[in-house]
Amino acid sequence: MSSSTSLLIRRARIILPDGEFMIGDVLTRDRFIVEVAPEIFTDQTAIREIDAEGLILLPGVIDPQVHFREPGLEHKEDLFTATCACAKGGVTSFLEMPNTRPLTTTQQALDDKLQRAQNKCLVNYGFFIGATAEILPDLLLANPTPGIKIFMGSMHGQLLVDQQEVLEAIFAKGKRLIAVHAEDQARINQRRQEFAGIHDVAVHSQIQDNQAALLATQQVLKLSEKYQRRLHILHMSTAEEAELLRQHKPSWVTAEVTPQHLFLNTSAYEKIGTLAQMNPPLRSPHDNEVLWQALHDGVIDFIATDHAPHTLEEKAQPYPNSPSGMPGVETSLPLMLTATAQGRCSVAQVVNWMSTAVAKAYGIPNKGAIAPGYDADLVLVDLQTYRPVLREEILSKCGWSPFEGWNLTGWPAYTIVGGEIVYEKGKLHTQVRGQALTFT
Ligand code: DOR
Numbered sequence: 001m002s003s004s005t006s007l008l009i010r011r012a013r014i015i016l017p018d019g020e021f022m023i024g025d026v027l028t029r030d031r032f033i034v035e036v037a038p039e040i041f042t043d044q045t046a047i048r049e050i051d052a053e054g055l056i057l058l059p060g061v062i063d064p065q066v067h068f069r070e071p072g073l074e075h076k077e078d079l080f081t082a083t084c085a086c087a088k089g090g091v092t093s094f095l096e097m098p099n100t101r102p103l104t105t106t107q108q109a110l111d112d113k114l115q116r117a118q119n120k121c122l123v124n125y126g127f128f129i130g131a132t133a134e135i136l137p138d139l140l141l142a143n144p145t146p147g148i149k150i151f152m153g154s155m156h157g158q159l160l161v162d163q164q165e166v167l168e169a170i171f172a173k174g175k176r177l178i179a180v181h182a183e184d185q186a187r188i189n190q191r192r193q194e195f196a197g198i199h200d201v202a203v204h205s206q207i208q209d210n211q212a213a214l215l216a217t218q219q220v221l222k223l224s225e226k227y228q229r230r231l232h233i234l235h236m237s238t239a240e241e242a243e244l245l246r247q248h249k250p251s252w253v254t255a256e257v258t259p260q261h262l263f264l265n266t267s268a269y270e271k272i273g274t275l276a277q278m279n280p281p282l283r284s285p286h287d288n289e290v291l292w293q294a295l296h297d298g299v300i301d302f303i304a305t306d307h308a309p310h311t312l313e314e315k316a317q318p319y320p321n322s323p324s325g326m327p328g329v330e331t332s333l334p335l336m337l338t339a340t341a342q343g344r345c346s347v348a349q350v351v352n353w354m355s356t357a358v359a360k361a362y363g364i365p366n367k368g369a370i371a372p373g374y375d376a377d378l379v380l381v382d383l384q385t386y387r388p389v390l391r392e393e394i395l396s397k398c399g400w401s402p403f404e405g406w407n408l409t410g411w412p413a414y415t416i417v418g419g420e421i422v423y424e425k426g427k428l429h430t431q432v433r434g435q436a437l438t439f440t
Helices: 079-089 107-120 165-174 187-193 200-206 211-227 239-247 257-262 268-276 283-294 332-343 347-362
Strands: 007-015 021-029 032-037 047-051 057-061 061-066 091-096 125-128 149-150 177-181 230-232 251-259 378-382 411-417 420-424
Touching: 007 347, 007 378, 047 411, 057 347, 061 079, 061 347, 079 091, 079 107, 079 257, 079 411, 079 420, 091 411, 107 125, 125 211, 165 211, 177 211, 187 211, 200 268, 200 283, 211 230, 211 239, 239 251, 239 283, 251 283, 257 283, 257 332, 332 347, 332 378
Parallel strands: 007 047, 007 057, 061 091, 091 125, 149 177, 177 230, 230 251
Antiparallel strands: 007 021, 021 032, 057 378, 378 411, 411 420
16 A cells, blocks of 8 residues: 555544544555644645545444345345445444355354455444354354354344254353343243234234343353353344343443444334334334443443344335344444434444444454554544435435434534545545454
8 A cells, every 4th residue: 555545634532532522633655644633744745635624534434233235135235335325324334144045153154245345345344253053163153253153033033043042052162252142032932922813013022022122132141151151132122121131230241232223213114114123123212221321330241233134125025024124333322422412322432333432342453543553544523513314415325314314413524444444425436445353
């Protein structure tokens, strides 16, 4: 890379690693931040400058749970369209889930994704390896990966791992992080029968109810304690699970929450129908409040979008044929920054929940802070202007958002990946490529 890719960001309101703000400049060179100071003097020529007066400079968002559908389901999304959406949303790195076709359960499938990502991704990437009941050897050996993904529920086929003996065997062997989609499949099956024939999508939250989530979370917490195994609870959705973790959370356990479970609840079914259907399902306003409090108190460690796009045509099928999942990478940062403007949390907390804490939990080196030596993955946001989420502006291939019409602030003005501008005031620089993440 030539030094001409150096970037000088001038007069930004920079959030520093201690959570304090400083008005000043940031200089990047060869993918890294080299200097952060009130004013930087450089004799470098051919340097790109951004006048960031009035904008806030944050470390880029690391989204630790997304479904980008490639390979195999590219009619919903692909790695290029998904990462265009990431660039617009200030997401500079992502961790992607194994329920693609073929499933990411082998080194070969992981290598294929990494190769595709190298060719197509505008931002940095990492891919989970999926657990199956067979426990393939690559589950322990595949590299690089942030960890093992287990679907305990709301999945069919090979990726469903709901038998205690299999779970036990996975937890017993190896050391790598295990990330769990915790819903109890036996309870879901039983309740599906009880509610059979109901096509009102609101029943989704009753079938896959709080108890289904709690049972599974209790089960994996026990396993994690028994084997002292690093556990991450994906998209925690209920007050009951938050209370369970509040009572007792081993130091090797982390948990995340989605913006959907913070900002939406079962009242969304009336407004947007099956577009509000996801797994685990939306809960009550009480659950929203308890999850917010758990985030504030560190019971929940960070935020993931669970970006799971489906086409409008697929979503238009009557429940239960409508697929579960919503897109999220374009709206997560503005949603959280709008919450700061409403006094629900601080910008420093949002940075921690959406970047610093994620880098720490997954052992991603050099990310999650604005300081010399860190990777130059940055986002400049505008906290002055409000703009609504508009369907016609959505870059995700699915072409919709559950937050359409929401008037948000904190939209990215610039997104920078490895020192290169990938998104600039509505324009994408589609030639920029991210890199494979590493995990320590
Ligand atoms: O709602 C969901 N959709 N939750 C998941 O865990 C999977 C996802 C998908 O892949 O569509």
